[in-house]
Structure formats: structure tokens, C-alpha cells
Amino acid sequence: MSPLRSLIRRQFADQRGPFLIGVALALVPALCGLLLLGLAGWFITACAVAGAAGLAVNYFTPSALIRALAIGRTAGRYGERLMTHDATFRFLARLRGAVFAGFASRRPASAGESRSGLRLARLTLDIDQLDRAYLRFVVPLSVVSVVLAGGAVLAVLLAPAALVPLAVGVVLLTLAARIVARRQLATAARRMEAAEEAMRLRSADFVAGRRDLAIYGGLPAATDAILDAGARRARAEDPLERAASLAEGLVTISGQLILAAGLIVLVPAAAPVAGGEASLSAALVVGLLLTGLGLTEALSSLVPGLAGLTRTERAAARVLPLAEAGDAAQAERRSAPARGPQDGPVAGTTLPPADAGTMTQPAAAGTMTPPADAGTGIQPALCFEAVRFTYPGAARPVLEDFDLSLAPGETVCLVGPSGCGKSTVLALAARLTRPDDGLIRLGDRPLSTIPEAELRRRLAVISQKPVLFNDTIAENLRLAAPQASPEALWAALDQVGLADTVAARPDGLSAMLGEGGAGLSGGEARRLTLARALLTRPEIVLLDEVTEGLDEATAAGVLASLGAFRSQGASLLLISHRRRELALADRILRLEGGRIAATA
Numbered sequence: 392m393s394p395l396r397s398l399i400r401r402q403f404a405d406q407r408g409p410f411l412i413g414v415a416l417a418l419v420p421a422l423c424g425l426l427l428l429g430l431a432g433w434f435i436t437a438c439a440v441a442g443a444a445g446l447a448v449n450y451f452t453p454s455a456l457i458r459a460l461a462i463g464r465t466a467g468r469y470g471e472r473l474m475t476h477d478a479t480f481r482f483l484a485r486l487r488g489a490v491f492a493g494f495a496s497r498r499p500a501s502a503g504e505s506r507s508g509l510r511l512a513r514l515t516l517d518i519d520q521l522d523r524a525y526l527r528f529v530v531p532l533s534v535v536s537v538v539l540a541g542g543a544v545l546a547v548l549l550a551p552a553a554l555v556p557l558a559v560g561v562v563l564l565t566l567a568a569r570i571v572a573r574r575q576l577a578t579a580a581r582r583m584e585a586a587e588e589a590m591r592l593r594s595a596d597f598v599a600g601r602r603d604l605a606i607y608g609g610l611p612a613a614t615d616a617i618l619d620a621g622a623r624r625a626r627a628e629d630p631l632e633r634a635a636s637l638a639e640g641l642v643t644i645s646g647q648l649i650l651a652a653g654l655i656v657l658v659p660a661a662a663p664v665a666g667g668e669a670s671l672s673a674a675l676v677v678g679l680l681l682t683g684l685g686l687t688e689a690l691s692s693l694v695p696g697l698a699g700l701t702r703t704e705r706a707a708a709r710v711l712p713l714a715e716a717g718d719a720a721q722a723e724r725r726s727a728p729a730r731g732p733q734d735g736p737v738a739g740t741t742l743p744p745a746d747a748g749t750m751t752q753p754a755a756a757g758t759m760t761p762p763a764d765a766g767t768g769i770q771p772a773l774c775f776e777a778v779r780f781t782y783p784g785a786a787r788p789v790l791e792d793f794d795l796s797l798a799p800g801e802t803v804c805l806v807g808p809s810g811c812g813k814s815t816v817l818a819l820a821a822r823l824t825r826p827d828d829g830l831i832r833l834g835d836r837p838l839s840t841i842p843e844a845e846l847r848r849r850l851a852v853i854s855q856k857p858v859l860f861n862d863t864i865a866e867n868l869r870l871a872a873p874q875a876s877p878e879a880l881w882a883a884l885d886q887v888g889l890a891d892t893v894a895a896r897p898d899g900l901s902a903m904l905g906e907g908g909a910g911l912s913g914g915e916a917r918r919l920t921l922a923r924a925l926l927t928r929p930e931i932v933l934l935d936e937v938t939e940g941l942d943e944a945t946a947a948g949v950l951a952s953l954g955a956f957r958s959q960g961a962s963l964l965l966i967s968h969r970r971r972e973l974a975l976a977d978r979i980l981r982l983e984g985g986r987i988a989a990t991a
């Protein structure tokens with residue numbers, strides 16, 4: 392099934408009632424418009440004929456009908472817009488949820504997947520494009536089909552000869568649809584999207600790197616690169632625009648042919664037959680001809696939908712597989728509470744106390760409880776067993792036969808030369824990527840079997856680039872714990888030494904942060920992410936060079952905040968080269984050649 396058809400089917404299944412009511416309501420203004428034109432034509436002609444013949448004419452009833460049709464057309468259009476747009480936006484809102492759930496559930500291409508922001512921007516644009524399928528294609532096509540079917544019935548009843556131009560008109564409409572759905576246009580649309588992507592990427596690079604570009608004299612070349620992508624976009628758009636114009640022309644010609652069908656029916660009927668009256672009055676003929684003119688207007692409503700068809704189809708082809716993956720992920724999440732005890736704690740259940748040293752969770756069915764650490768007899772909080780990991784396309788694995796064990800409440804610092812795989816260890820522990828071989832356990836369960844929501848609650852990742860959003864301090868904190876009370880937020884801020892700073896702001900917790908946490912210093916931003924993580928009382932905290940780029944005093948403040956996790960009983964796995972972090976560690980592990988080479 393074509394992506395467009397799948398999309399329409401999905402919307403129909405999602406919004407069955409509003410979908411059909413929208414189409415039915417769209418018929419009201421179309422039919423009122425047609426009747427209005429016809430009645431007005433008839434009325435004016437009838438008045439002129441009556442005036443010329445000196446006859447009286449009842450103009451109250453037609454005037455009232457004209458007014459009623461005008462009101463009906465306006466009200467119908469309002470109702471139709473309300474219903475069709477509401478149905479579409481509700482459908483898109485649900486689709487967005489499924490698409491982003493699908494996006495989130497994908498296996499990351501690699502730990503360092505880049506440009507995901509731009510990919511999301513593309514996806515957002517794609518979803519916006521999908522409103523056209525129903526609003527600009529299904530609704531006008533349904534109206535035109537009903538009106539043409541009505542015209543065909545009239546032709547059969549009044550003059551079958553009129554079916555010929557009517558049929559030619561329909562053939563031309565089909566041709567117009569075929570022209571815009573041509574395969575070559577899909578290629579042009581692909582080129583246009585590639586050029587748009589290049590424009591967006593180059594513009595983003597231009598904005599992010601404008602200072603370096605200015606220093607090294609690269610501004611003109613960067614500007615030319617953006618303009619070049621713009622020119623490529625314009626060239627790719629050309630065939631699409633030409634096809635749209637051709638389709639518009641064909642729709643107009645088919646409208647004229649349908650008008651010709653009207654003339655074939657009406658003109659002979661207006662001619663007086665031998666020895667008698669004409670079967671249709673002149674006024675009625677003018678009225679019906681104007682109705683035919685109105686029909687050409689209805690046909691032209693198809694043009695925008697036809698012109699955007701290729702892009703809508705391509706957008707649907709990209710979005711729908713993600714939406715299906717999202718449906719599956721959401722269904723899995725919904726069914727999670729119904730699972731048996733073999734899956735361990737599920738989202739919403741209370742976790743064991745943060746003192747992981749006393750954890751006594753049952754083992755997952757089918758998985759053996761791993762032996763406790765032979766030396767201490769304590770179950771490790773996090774454990775890598777013979778893990779191998781290779782980046783896609785890389786010649787050699789980064790980690791090979793890699794073992795690591797982190798005891799409950801322990802702080803371990805991972806050191807090693809640049810590129811030896813330290814960040815990869817954190818990415819694997821956070822399940823941002825998965826090992827090729829070997830096993831990673833969180834407590835007594837394989838990491839791969841832990842439901843996503845539970846994993847994110849039990850394990851926090853804090854990187855050297857704090858991720859903060861353009862929102863209030865409270866909402867930035869509640870990202871981790873949406874139900875957290877203001878008291879809990881203040882307590883977390885207090886634990887990282889930020890409570891006084893936030894309290895000093897006029898808006899306190901409601902103070903807005905700019906993009907990326909603008910409005911906070913580097914140290915404050917890092918401490919805010921620590922406070923956010925504290926709210927979930929994680930068992931494991933993974934920290935990647937958290938004091939990088941901070942001066943000694945600020946770094947000391949951030950490191951002091953880590954004590955709050957330790958007092959909650961959490962295990963800390965740090966990556967750092969700095970003496971100040973090493974001093975915190977219970978153990979220092981040196982990673983070299985894909986495995987732990989030394990322990991201190």
C-alpha cells in the first residue's frame with residue numbers, strides 16, 4: 392500500500408466520525424455555493440425577462456433563498472473548517488506522540504549519533520506536511536466526486552450526449568493527478584529535500600561557528616555554501632512547480648469541458664420545440680450555466696492538494712514506519728504492568744531503598760543470579776562481563792573482553808589515554824548503545840531486560856555539557872521527577888548548594904532559564920543537573936568529565952555536591968583525568984587496549 396493511502400487509512404481509523412462528518416460538512420458550502428450561483432443567475436434573468444415583458448414577479452422567495460444559501464455557505468464553510476481541522480490536528484497530535492515514541496525507541500546508530508536535532512527538525516516538518524492529505528486532498532476530492540456524480544446523473548436524465556465532455560473532463564482530472572504523481576517528481580522532491588537539509592545544516596554550522604569563521608576569514612565561503620544549497624533547492628523545485636502548473640491547467644480545462652457538457656444539455660432544451668414552448672426557460676438555462684461555472688471553482692480547490700502530493704507522500708513514507716515502531720513501543724509499555732514477576736519491578740512500582748547493598752530483588756526468570764563478588768560477598772551494583780564493542784565501520788573493537796565491577800556505594804574513577812573507550816563504557820552502561828558480546832548487569836538483572844522507565848530512574852548520566860531547557864528552574868528539575876513537590880526541589884537544590892542562589896532570584900523556582908540553561912554560570916548549570924538527578928535517587932551515577940572547563944573553586948563546589956549521591960548510597964562511575972576527581976575515588980581503573988590494564 393502506498394504511504395499516502397496508509398496515512399489516510401490511519402487517520403480514518405483514528406478519527407472515523409470526525410473524518411466522515413468533515414467530508415459531509417464540506418459538501419454543504421460547495422452545494423450552497425453552486426445553488427447560490429445558479430439561483431442568482433436564474434433570478435436576475437427572470438427579473439429581466441419579466442421587466443421586459445411588463446409582468447409582475449415574486450422576488451421575495453428567491454431573495455430569501457439567496458440569503459439563506461449565502462448564510463448556509465458561510466456557516467457550512469465555518470463548520471467544515473472547524474471539523475476537518477480539528478480532526479486533523481487531533482490525529483496529528485496523536486501521530487506525533489507515536490512518532491516520537493518510535494524515534495526514542497530506536498536503537499541508536501552509535502553512541503555518538505550526531506545531528507539528531509536536525510533529524511528531529513526534519514521529522515517535525517514532515518508531520519506538519521501530513522495535514523495536507525486529508526485537508527487538501529481527501530476533502531476536496533470527495534466534494535468534487537460527489538458533485539461530478541450529481542452532474543452525471545443530471546446528464547443521464549436530461550441529455551446523455553453531455554456525458555462525453557463530462558467523461559473527458561474526468562479523464563483530464565485523472566491525468567492531472569498522474570502528472571503530479573510521476574516518478575521523476577519523486578526524484579526532484581528528493582533533491583529538494585537534500586538541498587533543504589544542506590541549507591539547514593550549513594546555516595546551523597554558520598551560526599554556531601560564526602566567530603571562528605570570522606577569525607579565519609571563512610565567512611564568504613560559508614555564505615556561498617548556504618546560497619549554493621539555496622540555488623540547488625530552487626533548481627530542484629522547478630519540475631515540481633511546472634508539474635503543479637500543468638495540473639492546474641488540466642483542472643481548468645476539465646472545468647471548461649464540464650461547462651461544455653452543460654451547454655450541450657441546456658441549449659437544445661432552451662430552444663422552443665415546433666409548435667410549443669421550450670422545455671427550459673431562458674432564466675433556468677442561465678441559472679444552470681452559472682451553476683456549471685461554480686463547478687469549475689470547486690475543481691480548482693483540488694489544485695493545491697495535487698501540487699503537494701509528492702512531498703506529502705514522501706513525508707508519510709518517512710513518518711509512518713516510526714509511528715508504527717512507536718505504536719509497538721507504547722503497546723509494550725501499556726502491557727508492562729501485566730507482566731509476571733520475572734520481569735522484576737515495573738514502572739510505577741516502588742524501588743528498593745537506595746541502599747543497594749541490601750538489595751534482595753528476585754532474579755529474572757531464565758537468568759541465573761550472578762555470583763556475588765568473590766572478594767566481598769556483595770552483589771555488584773553494575774557489572775560488565777567479557778564485553779566486546781565495535782563501532783559500526785571500525786576495523787577493531789574499542790572494548791574487548793572488558794570486565795568491570797562497581798560495588799554498591801563505591802566511587803570508581805576510569806582513566807586512560809584519549810580514545811581508549813572511556814566514554815564508550817559510560818554509553819554502554821547507560822544503554823545508549825549495546826555490546827556486540829558479553830553481558831552488562833544492573834544489580835542482579837541483565838541491563839537489556841530492564842524497562843526503559845525503570846532504567847532511567849535507577850541510573851543517572853551527567854555529562855560535561857549540562858542539558859538544560861528554555862523553561863523554569865522548577866520544570867528543568869521536574870524533567871526527572873514530574874511529581875516532585877516544591878519542597879523536594881528545594882531540598883535537592885540545597886544538597887548541591889544552589890538553594891541560596893535560586894532563592895535570591897525574584898522568581899525563585901519559577902525563574903526562566905534561556906536556551907541551554909543560559910542565565911546560569913557553568914558551575915551552577917552543572918549543579919542544577921546534579922540536583923535533577925538527585926530527585927530520582929539513582930543507584931548508579933555515571934559522570935563524564937563533570938568539572939571540565941571549570942575553575943578550581945567552582946569544580947570543588949560541583950565535586951562537593953557529589954557527596955549528596957554518596958549519602959543516598961549511590962555508586963559513582965567517573966571519567967576524569969584530573970587529580971581533584973581522582974582524590975574522590977575509592978578505586979582508580981586504567982583502561983588501555985580495550986580492557987582494564989591496572990587498578991589503583
Ligand SMILES: Nc1ncnc2c1ncn2[C@@H]1O[C@H](COP(=O)(O)OP(=O)(O)OP(=O)(O)O)[C@@H](O)[C@H]1O
Pocket residue numbers: 501502503504782783785789807808809810811812813814815816
Ligand atoms: N560514534 C562513533 N563512531 C565511530 N567511532 C567512534 C565513535 N565514537 C567514538 N569512536 C571511536 O572509539 C574510540 C573510543 O572513543 P571514546 O569516546 O570512548 O574514547 P575516550 O576514551 O572517552 O576518549 P576521550 O578521553 O578523548 O574523551 C575512539 O577511537 C573514537 O574515535
